[in-house]
Amino acid sequence: MIRRLLLTALGAAALLLVPWTVYLARTLPAGHDTGQWRSAWVGFDIALLCCFTVAAWLGLRRRRAAVPMLAATAALLCCDAWFDVVLDWSAPDRMVSVAMAVLVEIPLAIVLAWRARQLLTGGMPSRGMTVRDIELHNDPSYQRLTRELGTLGTATPGTLATALGHSRDEVNARLRRLAEGGYVRQGSDGQWRTVGQSLRLPVLAEVDEPDRPAVAAYLAAKYEGELRLLGWAAEHRDEFGPWGQGERAVTHLTAAELAGFTAEYNELLTRYCLLRDRPSANTREIAIRFYAFPFPANMSARADRSLSYAGDDR
Known part of the structure; x- marks a missing residue:
């Protein structure tokens, strides 16, 4: 109701400004002396x-x-x-x-x-995930390297080699490959740092036929991991205190409205992901997830099935 009244007021103001502007153009003098x-x-x-x-x-x-x-x-x-x-x-x-x-x-x-x-x-680059990205995500050595670099904020290959127990040549080779994927970059001072980017999951039907088995296996493992993470969170929800937050909602949206909602969510998430370039003493690594899907028809007996609402699910 308030939104409709506001839009009506804005539209009325725009319409009224037309004759008012014409009136001013015809009646105001070309020059005017004024104080102050x-x-x-x-x-x-x-x-x-x-x-x-x-x-x-x-x-x-x-x-x-x-x-x-x-x-x-x-x-x-x-x-x-x-x-x-x-x-x-x-x-x-x-x-x-x-x-x-x-x-x-x-x-x-x-x-x-x-x-x-x-x-x-948020200003974070966004692109689709490729088979090369999947290879990097499946390799524990690259995951440890990016996590260590993210913790340090900036580091030289020598510092990373010492922290990870690898040779400097191995670290340099991995940093170059990560840089090709846009995960890290080297500054003019020689220090390496992580680069935030948003990777969209691949659509299996759009993947080249030779790469589909690898992509399908990655997606299956990813969703299985998501279910395990959600199950663990449900079991430990009483232990999180202020660090555990949750919201759920049921509403009716068109496909375009859902796409708009997702875009706004991604903008908000990206802005918060870019708040700092390294962990601090009063931060914790937070798992944030967003899922939206059609409500199952076979669950229509639930009391909240036909309602539009938002609820706290902590």
């Missing part, structure tokens, strides 16, 4: 400064509030460019205002809007 000119512009720039400061602080911490703040800062920059150019159009220094708008204010507003989008989506 200095206060208006100084106050505007102070507001812009505050927006920059708060947006930077929130953005560094990947807070959700950074998105509207970055968008607001971008909007203020566009307003600043517009009024600078229009109000200085007849002044001798109008080209300075035009240059500032074209070269500084508008590009910066675009960058801020783009950054807001990046914060919303």
Whole structure:
């Protein structure tokens, strides 16, 4: 109900602005002397400064509030460019205002809007999982290497070789292969670090025929592992305290709505996955899972089958 009223109000405001804009265009004078000119512009720039400061602080911490703040800062920059150019159009220094708008204010507003989008989506690369990825995931040596590197944050091949008990050449070879898959990268300082990426599980029907047995075996083992993990979590749910959270829901969605929900979930998950590049003293490794599927018809006798609701399943 509230959403419908809000959308109605927004639509009505858009319609009313059309005749109001025409009225202003026909009645407002071309020039107007006003007081508090200095206060208006100084106050505007102070507001812009505050927006920059708060947006930077929130953005560094990947807070959700950074998105509207970055968008607001971008909007203020566009307003600043517009009024600078229009109000200085007849002044001798109008080209300075035009240059500032074209070269500084508008590009910066675009960058801020783009950054807001990046914060919303997380900025993590996404791609489909390949047979090479499956080979890496099935090899314990690569898993130990990426886990150790993730714990350290950054490390040289020598440090990793010492920690893992392997030769430096072995570690270098594995790092290069992981880098080819986008899992790690080497900085200009020679240090290696892990790289976050979102891998979509392969659709078996779309996999080349020679690779299907390996992919099918990987998917079967993965889902079996997921069931074991879920069973373990159910058995130990009373031990987690604040570290155990769960939600479930039943609702009616179209395929497009479910795809949109999944995309928004992935954006939220990615943003939280990028909060820090290494574990800290007050963090724990958290298993997060999301599943959505049609409710089984043979379970229609359940009381919650026909209801739309969300419930806490901790």
